[in-house]
Amino acid sequence: MDNQPTTESVLEEISIKSVTEPKAIIKNETFLKEILQLAPEFNSWKHQTFNEPFHLVLDNCPNVQDSYAQTNYSLKGKFYASKYVIRVENPFLLAQYYLKKIQVQERNGMVEEKEYFHGTPGYNLVPICTNNFNWRKVTHGKFGKGVSFSPRSDYAKHSTQETLLEDMPVLQDFFEEYSIDCSMYLNSMFYAKVLQGKCQTADKYTINPVKSFDTTTNGKDTVFVKYEDFEFFPEYIVLMEEAKRYNIIDYDKKMGGWKLEIAKMAMYVTFPVCLFHYFNQPEYFEEWVVKTKREIYPPESLNKKTEYEQAVRKLREKQDRESVELMEKS
DSSP states (O other), rough: OSSSSSHHHHHHHOEEEEEEEEOOOOOOHHHHHHHHTTOOOGGSSSSOOOSSSOOEOOOOOOHHHHHHHHTOOOOSSSOOEOOOOOOEEEEHHHHHHHHHHHHHHHHHHEEEEEEEEEOBBBBGGGHHHHOOGGGGGOOOOOOOEEEEBBHHHHHHHHGGGEEEEEEEEGGGGHHHHTTOOOOOOEEEEEEEEEOOOOEEEEOTTTTSOOOOOOEEOOOOSSSEEEEEETSEEEEOOOEEEEEOOSOHHHHHHOOOOHHHHHHHHHHHHHHHHHHHHHHHHHHHHHHHHHHHHHHHHHHGOOSSSHHHHHHHHHHHHHHHHHHHHHHHHH
């Protein structure tokens, strides 16, 4: 114990006379305001101050709602309907995003600004709202070790996790301000601005895109992966609740009001016919249901061997077997 070196002896040995006291980081609000003049969305924010890391404002933006509903018809997994859309007002992240946009434009000559979804568990909401998405925390990724985004809400939902709102104490002030029931279990995803240049197809072994590329994809344009800081901005939070797959509100947004009314009338007319076929010709009814489901859900959401084709093939095989059995009995 007596032979252990003291702090003074160590500093003397490495020729350090003294240790400088850490300096406090001072916010340059003038510079921030100059940068945010490039951001038109900042002018519409409720909080245009720099005294808090971020503010949350209940927005229910129609553009976000429509984008969510229009890409939320996948048959895979649970169905989630959007319940709340919350605007993230973080001037520091927004300024960094626009600085990055200028840098990328000067480097590449052009850059596209996209709006994508990013699913995440509820405990990540505050860290992302404060410090942005962090590609360093990605330990694995199917299409590159970066931050993954998707233009489809029904793809991003697979990365979400049901969370009790009471378990997010940092957001309790926000929930109280807008009288949101904290006893609910909701899933969450971000609707983010993303800078996108040239894309290349990647796999799980990709660490960085090759030179002159800044984004990797899965080759189907349903996943986009980013690898640099501040190439994205978490603009909105979408809180979702599990619902029945045939959600009438989302369906109305997809079809349009007048089309929905026509569909309702058609249902009233065809319902007795459906009952008749259900009890008298179950095979016909099965084929009709599968065909109707195919019309509601676009073909691109199904596999190459669609459910409709598989159901029709099974139905025909069943009819053939029954015909053979009748012939053998006769």
